[in-house]
Amino acid sequence: MTTVGFIGLGIMGGPMARNLLKAGFGVTGYNRSSGPVEALAAQGGRPASSVAEAVRGATVVITMLPDSPDVEAVALGEAGIFANAAPGTLFIDMSTIRPDVAAHLAEHGAGSGLRVLDAPVSGGEQGAIDATLSIMVGGSADDFDAARAVLDAVGKTIVHVGPAGAGQTVKAANQLIVAGTIELVAEAIVFLRAHGVDTRAAVKVLAGGLAGNAILDRKAASMLAGKFEPGFRIDLHHKDLGIVTAAAREAGVAIPLGAAVAQLMGAMHAQGHGSLDHSALLLLVEQLSGVHQGDTA
Numbered sequence: 593m594t595t596v597g598f599i600g601l602g603i604m605g606g607p608m609a610r611n612l613l614k615a616g617f618g619v620t621g622y623n624r625s626s627g628p629v630e631a632l633a634a635q636g637g638r639p640a641s642s643v644a645e646a647v648r649g650a651t652v653v654i655t656m657l658p659d660s661p662d663v664e665a666v667a668l669g670e671a672g673i674f675a676n677a678a679p680g681t682l683f684i685d686m687s688t689i690r691p692d693v694a695a696h697l698a699e700h701g702a703g704s705g706l707r708v709l710d711a712p713v714s715g716g717e718q719g720a721i722d723a724t725l726s727i728m729v730g731g732s733a734d735d736f737d738a739a740r741a742v743l744d745a746v747g748k749t750i751v752h753v754g755p756a757g758a759g760q761t762v763k764a765a766n767q768l769i770v771a772g773t774i775e776l777v778a779e780a781i782v783f784l785r786a787h788g789v790d791t792r793a794a795v796k797v798l799a800g801g802l803a804g805n806a807i808l809d810r811k812a813a814s815m816l817a818g819k820f821e822p823g824f825r826i827d828l829h830h831k832d833l834g835i836v837t838a839a840a841r842e843a844g845v846a847i848p849l850g851a852a853v854a855q856l857m858g859a860m861h862a863q864g865h866g867s868l869d870h871s872a873l874l875l876l877v878e879q880l881s882g883v884h885q886g887d888t889a
């Protein structure tokens with residue numbers, strides 16, 4: 593049986609680790625706080641109390657952590673993955689981090705005899721629960737093939753997009769599109785309400801035409817209800833738009849709408865709304881328009 597060491601059992605990592613168990617993999621789980629580790633153990637996983645313990649005996653190690661410094665902290669150093677995993681271990685980082693950090697980790701991992709892939713995901717908490725994530729993978733073709741069975745257990749659309757770091761570059765583009773789409777859906781909702789239109793009827797017909805998109809399908813109902821439990825936290829999307837704007841600048845390309853949305857997401861973060869779902873951009877559009885849901889719903 594392949595044993596997977598899984599580090600980072602949060603909103604995404606928790607259900608992904610459970611789906612690996614369901615698919616018949618052994619899973620040893622570690623998380624900074626102990627609650628998620630206990631939850632995994634109750635479902636048949638093996639609890640670990642350190643990174644070193646999580647990677648011991650594992651042939652595959654997955655990380656699903658918030659940000660670049662978190663992945664670097666867990667991968668590097670004496671207590672980290674690279675120092676403790678057996679040579680030949682496949683290390684798959686599925687967090688969303690900076691492409692240059694992913695490329696650096698791949699280089700560093702190879703120096704420690706590990707095979708490294710960056711494999712960020714899209715599809716949200718529901719995609720993680722349903723094992724239907726889109727997974728964009730950077731690294732060598734051989735390592736991608738070796739990871740396939742594990743990735744199949746957590747995702748549905750799994751594509752090798754290029755060398756180390758390429759998965760994170762594609763994920764950055766994903767986050768640009770998602771943030772921009774949320775902002776436009778939020779603006780449409782405020783616009784429709786201001787005209788006294790039945791927003792639920794409007795969303796239904798919009799979703800069937802050229803304006804149809806996954807935000808309308810999956811987030812509009814909770815946005816209309818004013819419910820913003822995460823989901824995907826504003827703080828994480830703020831982090832991702834920082835990655836997008838820096839990578840665009842590095843490549844010398846202009847992303848004017850993306851830059852504007854990055855500012856709006858940053859404003860939500862600055863106003864203390866970082867733990868709300870990213871669809872709470874609606875609150876900012878309402879604020880800019882001087883309306884509240886209660887006024888117009």
Ligand code: NAD
Nearest residue numbers: 600601602603604605623624657658687688716717823824
């Ligand atoms: P989360 O904050 O819910 O989970 C992160 C987990 O990592 C937490 O349980 C935290 O305790 C743990 N952790 C943090 N530092 C640690 C450390 N040093 N050692 C061990 N555990 C540590 O975040 P999430 O929503 O699950 O997102 C994880 C990653 O996936 C992020 O990079 C995010 O951008 C990306 N992502 C999230 C979603 C989503 O919808 N939530 C979708 C796609 C991608």
